[in-house]
Amino acid sequence: MDSVGFKAPRQAAPKTMTSAKIVVAGGFGAGKTTFVGSVSEIVPLTTEAMMTDASTGIDDTAATPNKSTTTVAMDFGRVSLDEDLILYLFGTPGQERFWFMWDDLVRGAIGAVVLADTRRLADSFAPIDFFEDRGLPYIVGVNTFDGVLQHDLNDVREALSIDESIPLVRCDARQRESTKQTLITMVEYAMQQWLAVRGAATPNPVG
Amino acid sequence: MTVTMNTDSGFGSGNEEGAIADVLNGFALTSGLRRRKRGERRDDPDDGREATGEQESREAASSSPAEPTDVVWPGEEDHDRSWTGEEQFVSAEPIPVEPVAPPPAAEETGFVRPYAITGGRTKANYPLELETLISTRDAAVLPVPDQVEHQVIMEECRTPRSVAEIAAVLQVPLGVARVLISDAADTGLVTVHRTVAGSENAEAHFMLMERVLSGLRRL
Numbered sequence: 001m002d003s004v005g006f007k008a009p010r011q012a013a014p015k016t017m018t019s020a021k022i023v024v025a026g027g028f029g030a031g032k033t034t035f036v037g038s039v040s041e042i043v044p045l046t047t048e049a050m051m052t053d054a055s056t057g058i059d060d061t062a063a064t065p066n067k068s069t070t071t072v073a074m075d076f077g078r079v080s081l082d083e084d085l086i087l088y089l090f091g092t093p094g095q096e097r098f099w100f101m102w103d104d105l106v107r108g109a110i111g112a113v114v115l116a117d118t119r120r121l122a123d124s125f126a127p128i129d130f131f132e133d134r135g136l137p138y139i140v141g142v143n144t145f146d147g148v149l150q151h152d153l154n155d156v157r158e159a160l161s162i163d164e165s166i167p168l169v170r171c172d173a174r175q176r177e178s179t180k181q182t183l184i185t186m187v188e189y190a191m192q193q194w195l196a197v198r199g200a201a202t203p204n205p206v207g
Numbered sequence: 208m209t210v211t212m213n214t215d216s217g218f219g220s221g222n223e224e225g226a227i228a229d230v231l232n233g234f235a236l237t238s239g240l241r242r243r244k245r246g247e248r249r250d251d252p253d254d255g256r257e258a259t260g261e262q263e264s265r266e267a268a269s270s271s272p273a274e275p276t277d278v279v280w281p282g283e284e285d286h287d288r289s290w291t292g293e294e295q296f297v298s299a300e301p302i303p304v305e306p307v308a309p310p311p312a313a314e315e316t317g318f319v320r321p322y323a324i325t326g327g328r329t330k331a332n333y334p335l336e337l338e339t340l341i342s343t344r345d346a347a348v349l350p351v352p353d354q355v356e357h358q359v360i361m362e363e364c365r366t367p368r369s370v371a372e373i374a375a376v377l378q379v380p381l382g383v384a385r386v387l388i389s390d391a392a393d394t395g396l397v398t399v400h401r402t403v404a405g406s407e408n409a410e411a412h413f414m415l416m417e418r419v420l421s422g423l424r425r426l
Contacts, residue, residue, distance in 0.1 A: 016400060016401070017340045017342065017367045017400045018340075018400070018401075018403065018415065018418075019338040019339065019340045019369060019400070019402065020338065020403070020415055020416075020418075020419050021336075021337065021338040039426070045371070045372060045375040045376075046375060047337075047371045047372075047374040047375045047381055047384075048374070048379075048380045048381065049380050049381040049382060076337075076371055078369070078372070079422075079423075079426070081418070081419060081422025081423065081425070081426075082418065082422055085418055085419070085422055086338075086340065086367070086369070087419055087422065087423075088337070088338045088369055088371065090337060090371070104336070104337055104381070105337065107336060108336055108338070108402060108403065110415070110416055110419060180423060180426050183423050184420065184423050184424060187416055187419055187420045187423065188420065190416055191413065191416050191417070191420065194409075194412070194413055194416065195413075198409055
């Protein structure tokens, strides 16, 4: 008996689909998953990569010599923006020793949102360094837990030592509207950066 | 910290050694673990593993309840079989095997090397980014793939799904999912949509940002 197939439903789905990606970074407990979940149409999923995938010889495995396949998980969500356009939000794996994943994350990404917890600002240094090193546009979202902003935004900017031009916004990761605004700010900034770097190649710049 | 990164992450050298044993192991395990589509017909009786009744009963008999690695759920098999007439005589009588508890989540199965289900291969033939979309081919008749993972991929991707989502659904590491998707694309089961990567096409990337921006504003 050969080739008993099933009929694939002829879908009205558009022929070409496009996807985009935004990275959400921040220290442990900064609200990355909450942020992603507040706009995602799916409960944030988790995908894993093994250290052996990429990090052999790069990541320092000396601390866990007997563990050859440490897995690293990252949460992500999905937002359908149009019939043929899906935006994915990827939360970064928290621990710095899993940075090998970040290459996958930033490749082709529109930009990044660094969620800063003002109680642990130092956690934001590493992602900021990384994005600056890679030239990925990023903005900083100061997560206001319980709606209370602990510090003046200018102080936060100074503490983070980031350039004046980099947007620093306050956001409440639990609020869909706040998350949405933060993402809009990020994309606008990424477009400005794009134009600044490549010259006004596009006739009608937005921003 | 100095950031030294492999730009081609996700495709590193994996465990190629001992592949065959692992593969067999992996097949038996995953076919039991991940068989989730009951309605799917298993069509080709000549096709190797556990497709014939005898093999099945042998497998079933050899699997003790304490070893949930080789799960052939007999009830389900019979159910599947009843869809294809040819093999009825083999399984007309239910195979009397005590029900084996389905293995609980992934931790229990950690001893199977993840790349076993890819035959030890770690390379994908397509540029599969995390967000690259995959959709099941819109052909009138598609073959039912032999490998359970491919069946799951086809099922999932009837509406376009990203590589990351497929990895999450299959509960396999990203690198493994990439190889599986690549295979599925090679055999014509799925389409890999083009991904607008950062620097390749400046215009395209900018237009993508514009579209994302207006999409976000509409939310």
